[in-house]
Amino acid sequence: MKILLIKDVKTLGKAGEVKEVKDGYGQNFLIAKGFAKHATTEILAKHKEDERLAAEELEKEIASLKELATKLDKAEVIITKKIGKNGHLFGSITKDEVALALQEQHNIEIDKKHITDKVSIKTVGEHDLDLKLGHGIHATLHVDVQGE
Numbered sequence: 041m042k043i044l045l046i047k048d049v050k051t052l053g054k055a056g057e058v059k060e061v062k063d064g065y066g067q068n069f070l071i072a073k074g075f076a077k078h079a080t081t082e083i084l085a086k087h088k089e090d091e092r093l094a095a096e097e098l099e100k101e102i103a104s105l106k107e108l109a110t111k112l113d114k115a116e117v118i119i120t121k122k123i124g125k126n127g128h129l130f131g132s133i134t135k136d137e138v139a140l141a142l143q144e145q146h147n148i149e150i151d152k153k154h155i156t157d158k159v160s161i162k163t164v165g166e167h168d169l170d171l172k173l174g175h176g177i178h179a180t181l182h183v184d185v186q187g188e
Contacts (some may be wrong), residue, residue, distance in 0.1 A: 041066040042079035042089055049075050057085070096174075105177045110177035112147060112171060117141045119182055123164060123187035133185060135162035138169065142181070 041187045048054050049070070052061070058079050070076035079082050082083050085128045106121065119141050121129050134150040165188045171179045 043070055043076040044079045044083055045070075047074050047075050053091045054156050056091070058084070059108075102175050102177070105173045105175060108148070109149075109173060109177050109179035112150075115142070115146050115148065116182045116184060117145055118184045118186060120188050127164060127187075129162055129164065129185070129187070133183070136143075137176075138181070138183060155181075 042058060042060055043066050045053055045057050045059060052070075053059055055125050059076075066076065066078075070077060117138060119133055119137060121131075121133065123129055135155045137151055138155060139152045150171065150173075154171050154173055155169055157169050161167050161183065164185050167182055167183045167185065169181045171181055173179060
């Protein structure tokens, strides 16, 4: 019996592979538990179409992330905070504040989890933050911290 694996099966193979198994194992275990489907021509054709659509979706997502990365590389965010007598900020600039300022100033919405720098900004001046957007795409955001 030929089956199309829907989920990874440790001893058999990965999802998307077509395997030849014994009838009882395929029917009573793999298909019954939802690990596989009987590999008919219709199911194989639908699976290929689903893979093609998923690949197109991934290409569109990567293209939009690259476009976002170029916008972020050109963008500069200005954040104004109170400073003390020694020239240091009261508190520090957080990822939330950077994401909010980017939204307000450039209308670009990013999740604060994309900001990978763990160093909190505690001084006035210019800082470059690394943004990890996903799929191996990185961008650099220029942040200018000004005191009031």
